[in-house]
Amino acid sequence: MPGPFELIIILVIVLLLFGGKRLKNIGGDLGGAIKGFKKSMKEGENDKLDDKEDIIEAKVVEEDKDKEKK
Template sequence: MIGGFGMWELLIVLLIVLVIFGANKLPEIGSGMGRAIRNFKKATGEPEEIDVTPENEKKKEEGEKKE
């Protein structure tokens, strides 16, 4: 059982997808879903904030902290 779906439910869903899209489109759909999942994982693993402070201001702030 995968995520609340049994074997028969998965087979029925696969059959419906096969009928709707055809056998030629299945590899394209699979690769598209794989890219989407990979991009989602990458996006959730990145830091939430991006520092856009120019380099010269960063150096100035670091110098002030040391003094």
Template sequence: MANISVWQLLIIAVIVILLFGTKKLSRFGEDLGTSVKGFKRAIEDKSNGKP
């Protein structure tokens, strides 16, 4: 497995921001957070016996 340095991650982050823009990335992050919260709720409901 290749070791990735901090500089390489920084360069990748800059390229991603340039390609997609900050607004689209913030919307993506918000959507991802909402999805994770929904998934966690579904897991909790299922483990508590709720259909």
């Protein structure tokens, strides 16, 4: 596990490579993607609960065995 000094060096290198404005945009996009993912997961759970209301009762009807042999 890198120590605090190593993390600062990594942060400086990333800042030099991407620049401050670009790094800010990447962070905002990543945050928006995570929010969207969480929102879709919650909507998916709600959809599963709503599907239970759509259950239709059905009755099994057995045919006579004589009709099946014909």
